[in-house]
Amino acid sequence: DVKVTQSSRYLxxxxxxKVFLECVQDMDHENMFWYRQDPGLGLRLxxxxxxxxxxxxxxxxxxxxxxxxxxxRFSLILESxxxxxxxxxxxxxxxxxxxxxxxxxxxxxxxLTVV
Amino acid sequence: xxKITQTQPGMFVQEKEAVTLDCTYDTSDPSYGLFWYKQxxxxxxxxxxYQGSYDQQNATEGRYSLNFQKARKSANxxxxxxxxxxxxxxxxxxxxxGYSSASKIIFGSGTRLSIRP
Numbered sequence: 001d002v003k004v005t006q007s008s009r010y011l012x013x014x015x016x017x018k019v020f021l022e023c024v025q026d027m028d029h030e031n032m033f034w035y036r037q038d039p040g041l042g043l044r045l046x047x048x049x050x051x052x053x054x055x056x057x058x059x060x061x062x063x064x065x066x067x068x069x070x071x072x073r074f075s076l077i078l079e080s081x082x083x084x085x086x087x088x089x090x091x092x093x094x095x096x097x098x099x100x101x102x103x104x105x106x107x108x109x110x111x112l113t114v115v
Numbered sequence: 116x117x118k119i120t121q122t123q124p125g126m127f128v129q130e131k132e133a134v135t136l137d138c139t140y141d142t143s144d145p146s147y148g149l150f151w152y153k154q155x156x157x158x159x160x161x162x163x164x165y166q167g168s169y170d171q172q173n174a175t176e177g178r179y180s181l182n183f184q185k186a187r188k189s190a191n192x193x194x195x196x197x198x199x200x201x202x203x204x205x206x207x208x209x210x211x212x213g214y215s216s217a218s219k220i221i222f223g224s225g226t227r228l229s230i231r232p
Contacts, residue, residue, distance in 0.1 A: 031218050040124065042206060042224035050217035059221065094218055103150065104220055106160040
Protein backbone atom coordinates (compact mmCIF):
# COMPACT_ATOMS: atom_id res chain seq x y z
CA ASP A 1 0.00 0.00 0.00
CA VAL A 2 1.08 3.54 -0.69
CA LYS A 3 2.02 5.41 2.39
CA VAL A 4 2.19 9.18 2.66
CA THR A 5 3.56 10.24 6.01
CA GLN A 6 3.34 13.69 7.47
CA SER A 7 5.82 14.08 10.28
CA SER A 8 3.67 16.13 12.65
CA ARG A 9 -0.04 15.69 13.31
CA TYR A 10 -0.43 18.65 15.65
CA LEU A 11 1.73 21.75 15.95
CA UNK A 12 1.43 24.99 17.84
CA UNK A 13 3.72 27.79 16.69
CA UNK A 14 4.14 31.44 17.50
CA UNK A 15 3.57 34.28 15.08
CA UNK A 16 6.74 35.02 13.15
CA UNK A 17 8.28 31.58 13.59
CA LYS A 18 9.61 29.63 10.63
CA VAL A 19 7.65 26.41 10.31
CA PHE A 20 8.53 23.25 8.41
CA LEU A 21 5.91 20.65 7.52
CA GLU A 22 7.48 17.45 6.24
CA CYS A 23 5.94 14.85 3.98
CA VAL A 24 7.41 11.57 2.77
CA GLN A 25 5.96 9.02 0.36
CA ASP A 26 7.26 5.52 -0.17
CA MET A 27 6.05 4.66 -3.68
CA ASP A 28 8.42 6.62 -5.90
CA HIS A 29 5.65 8.94 -7.04
CA GLU A 30 6.70 11.84 -9.21
CA ASN A 31 3.93 14.23 -8.24
CA MET A 32 3.49 15.64 -4.77
CA PHE A 33 1.12 18.30 -3.47
CA TRP A 34 0.45 20.50 -0.49
CA TYR A 35 -3.09 21.63 0.30
CA ARG A 36 -4.67 23.46 3.16
CA GLN A 37 -8.19 22.62 4.27
CA ASP A 38 -10.45 25.19 5.87
CA PRO A 39 -14.17 24.95 6.68
CA GLY A 40 -16.29 26.21 3.82
CA LEU A 41 -13.28 26.56 1.52
CA GLY A 42 -12.45 22.94 0.90
CA LEU A 43 -8.94 21.95 -0.13
CA ARG A 44 -6.89 24.69 -1.68
CA LEU A 45 -3.69 23.94 -3.55
CA UNK A 46 -0.62 25.69 -2.20
CA UNK A 47 2.22 24.13 -4.22
CA UNK A 48 2.81 21.06 -6.31
CA UNK A 49 5.91 19.39 -7.65
CA UNK A 50 7.04 16.97 -10.27
CA UNK A 51 10.16 15.16 -9.07
CA UNK A 52 13.01 17.28 -7.82
CA UNK A 53 13.17 19.25 -11.06
CA UNK A 54 9.99 21.19 -10.89
CA UNK A 55 7.97 23.09 -8.29
CA UNK A 56 4.90 25.03 -9.27
CA UNK A 57 2.72 27.51 -7.42
CA UNK A 58 -0.83 26.49 -6.76
CA UNK A 59 -3.75 28.77 -6.11
CA UNK A 60 -2.65 30.19 -2.75
CA UNK A 61 1.17 30.21 -2.57
CA UNK A 62 1.55 33.51 -0.73
CA UNK A 63 3.38 33.10 2.56
CA UNK A 64 4.60 29.61 1.68
CA UNK A 65 7.55 28.02 -0.03
CA UNK A 66 8.48 24.40 -0.70
CA UNK A 67 11.51 22.20 -0.95
CA UNK A 68 11.95 18.95 -2.79
CA UNK A 69 15.57 17.89 -2.64
CA UNK A 70 14.72 14.19 -2.81
CA UNK A 71 11.97 12.60 -4.82
CA UNK A 72 10.27 11.04 -1.80
CA ARG A 73 10.22 14.14 0.39
CA PHE A 74 8.23 17.33 -0.10
CA SER A 75 8.45 20.01 2.57
CA LEU A 76 6.19 23.00 3.08
CA ILE A 77 7.80 26.05 4.65
CA LEU A 78 6.07 28.94 6.34
CA GLU A 79 8.77 31.59 6.35
CA SER A 80 7.10 33.71 9.01
CA UNK A 81 3.98 32.10 10.42
CA UNK A 82 0.88 34.21 10.82
CA UNK A 83 -2.42 33.51 12.57
CA UNK A 84 -4.25 33.29 9.23
CA UNK A 85 -2.13 30.26 8.42
CA UNK A 86 -3.80 28.31 11.20
CA UNK A 87 -5.27 25.39 9.28
CA UNK A 88 -5.11 21.72 8.48
CA UNK A 89 -2.42 20.93 5.92
CA UNK A 90 -2.66 17.89 3.69
CA UNK A 91 0.18 16.38 1.71
CA UNK A 92 -0.55 14.10 -1.22
CA UNK A 93 1.27 12.13 -3.87
CA UNK A 94 0.39 10.75 -7.28
CA UNK A 95 1.98 8.37 -9.73
CA UNK A 96 2.02 9.94 -13.18
CA UNK A 97 1.73 6.57 -14.85
CA UNK A 98 -0.36 6.40 -17.96
CA UNK A 99 -3.67 8.15 -18.19
CA UNK A 100 -5.49 10.38 -15.79
CA UNK A 101 -7.16 7.68 -13.74
CA UNK A 102 -4.45 7.32 -11.11
CA UNK A 103 -5.80 8.53 -7.84
CA UNK A 104 -4.10 10.81 -5.40
CA UNK A 105 -2.94 9.46 -2.02
CA UNK A 106 -3.18 11.65 1.04
CA UNK A 107 -1.31 11.86 4.29
CA UNK A 108 -3.17 12.05 7.57
CA UNK A 109 -2.91 15.82 7.78
CA UNK A 110 -1.07 18.27 9.99
CA UNK A 111 -3.09 20.55 12.23
CA LEU A 112 -1.19 23.81 12.62
CA THR A 113 -2.18 26.47 15.11
CA VAL A 114 -0.37 29.80 15.01
CA VAL A 115 -0.75 31.87 18.19
CA UNK B 116 -9.18 29.45 -15.38
CA UNK B 117 -9.34 26.04 -13.80
CA LYS B 118 -12.08 25.89 -11.19
CA ILE B 119 -14.32 23.47 -9.32
CA THR B 120 -17.62 24.67 -7.84
CA GLN B 121 -19.76 22.82 -5.32
CA THR B 122 -22.81 24.92 -4.53
CA GLN B 123 -24.29 22.82 -1.73
CA PRO B 124 -22.49 23.45 1.57
CA GLY B 125 -24.70 20.97 3.38
CA MET B 126 -27.45 18.46 2.70
CA PHE B 127 -29.77 16.35 4.81
CA VAL B 128 -31.19 13.16 3.33
CA GLN B 129 -33.38 10.42 4.71
CA GLU B 130 -31.77 7.00 4.96
CA LYS B 131 -32.36 4.78 1.90
CA GLU B 132 -33.12 7.74 -0.34
CA ALA B 133 -30.95 8.61 -3.33
CA VAL B 134 -28.95 11.84 -3.19
CA THR B 135 -27.22 13.95 -5.84
CA LEU B 136 -24.23 16.11 -4.98
CA ASP B 137 -23.56 18.85 -7.50
CA CYS B 138 -20.23 19.69 -9.07
CA THR B 139 -19.44 22.02 -11.94
CA TYR B 140 -16.00 22.66 -13.34
CA ASP B 141 -14.18 24.95 -15.68
CA THR B 142 -11.12 24.12 -17.72
CA SER B 143 -9.66 24.88 -21.12
CA ASP B 144 -7.78 21.59 -21.24
CA PRO B 145 -9.54 19.07 -23.53
CA SER B 146 -8.11 16.17 -21.54
CA TYR B 147 -8.96 16.01 -17.85
CA GLY B 148 -10.15 13.69 -15.14
CA LEU B 149 -12.83 14.21 -12.53
CA PHE B 150 -12.85 12.57 -9.12
CA TRP B 151 -15.04 12.37 -6.06
CA TYR B 152 -13.64 11.84 -2.58
CA LYS B 153 -15.34 11.19 0.75
CA GLN B 154 -13.93 12.55 3.99
CA UNK B 155 -15.56 11.09 7.12
CA UNK B 156 -15.12 12.68 10.51
CA UNK B 157 -11.89 10.70 10.96
CA UNK B 158 -10.31 12.98 8.36
CA UNK B 159 -9.03 10.43 5.86
CA UNK B 160 -9.71 11.05 2.17
CA UNK B 161 -11.40 8.11 0.47
CA UNK B 162 -11.47 7.85 -3.32
CA UNK B 163 -14.98 7.08 -4.62
CA UNK B 164 -15.18 7.39 -8.39
CA TYR B 165 -13.40 8.66 -11.50
CA GLN B 166 -14.61 10.03 -14.86
CA GLY B 167 -12.33 10.82 -17.78
CA SER B 168 -13.18 13.63 -20.16
CA TYR B 169 -13.17 11.24 -23.11
CA ASP B 170 -15.13 8.47 -21.42
CA GLN B 171 -18.30 7.78 -23.36
CA GLN B 172 -20.25 6.31 -20.48
CA ASN B 173 -20.95 7.61 -17.02
CA ALA B 174 -18.79 6.00 -14.36
CA THR B 175 -20.33 3.71 -11.76
CA GLU B 176 -18.81 2.16 -8.64
CA GLY B 177 -21.30 0.17 -6.57
CA ARG B 178 -23.82 2.62 -5.08
CA TYR B 179 -21.95 5.58 -6.59
CA SER B 180 -22.47 6.88 -10.08
CA LEU B 181 -21.27 10.00 -11.77
CA ASN B 182 -23.70 11.98 -13.92
CA PHE B 183 -21.27 13.48 -16.41
CA GLN B 184 -22.62 16.21 -18.69
CA LYS B 185 -19.63 17.45 -20.62
CA ALA B 186 -21.34 20.26 -22.50
CA ARG B 187 -22.64 21.68 -19.23
CA LYS B 188 -19.33 21.00 -17.48
CA SER B 189 -21.00 19.19 -14.65
CA ALA B 190 -20.02 15.99 -12.85
CA ASN B 191 -22.63 15.28 -10.21
CA UNK B 192 -22.23 12.38 -7.79
CA UNK B 193 -25.29 10.20 -7.26
CA UNK B 194 -25.47 7.96 -4.22
CA UNK B 195 -28.26 5.41 -4.40
CA UNK B 196 -29.95 3.99 -1.30
CA UNK B 197 -28.07 6.17 1.16
CA UNK B 198 -26.80 4.69 4.42
CA UNK B 199 -25.94 6.23 7.77
CA UNK B 200 -22.27 5.61 7.01
CA UNK B 201 -22.52 7.93 4.03
CA UNK B 202 -22.59 10.92 6.38
CA UNK B 203 -19.37 12.78 5.56
CA UNK B 204 -17.82 15.62 3.57
CA UNK B 205 -17.69 15.03 -0.17
CA UNK B 206 -15.22 16.70 -2.47
CA UNK B 207 -15.21 16.96 -6.23
CA UNK B 208 -11.76 17.26 -7.83
CA UNK B 209 -10.25 17.74 -11.28
CA UNK B 210 -6.91 16.73 -12.72
CA UNK B 211 -5.53 18.40 -15.82
CA UNK B 212 -2.72 17.45 -18.14
CA GLY B 213 -1.95 20.99 -19.23
CA TYR B 214 1.50 20.73 -17.72
CA SER B 215 4.00 18.69 -19.68
CA SER B 216 5.08 16.57 -16.74
CA ALA B 217 3.28 17.68 -13.65
CA SER B 218 -0.32 17.09 -12.77
CA LYS B 219 -2.35 19.81 -11.15
CA ILE B 220 -5.29 18.64 -9.08
CA ILE B 221 -7.77 21.06 -7.59
CA PHE B 222 -10.72 20.49 -5.29
CA GLY B 223 -14.07 22.10 -4.66
CA SER B 224 -15.26 23.53 -1.37
CA GLY B 225 -17.10 20.35 -0.46
CA THR B 226 -20.60 19.29 0.54
CA ARG B 227 -21.37 18.00 4.01
CA LEU B 228 -23.89 15.20 3.68
CA SER B 229 -25.90 14.10 6.70
CA ILE B 230 -28.08 11.01 6.55
CA ARG B 231 -31.13 10.94 8.83
CA PRO B 232 -32.25 7.55 10.24
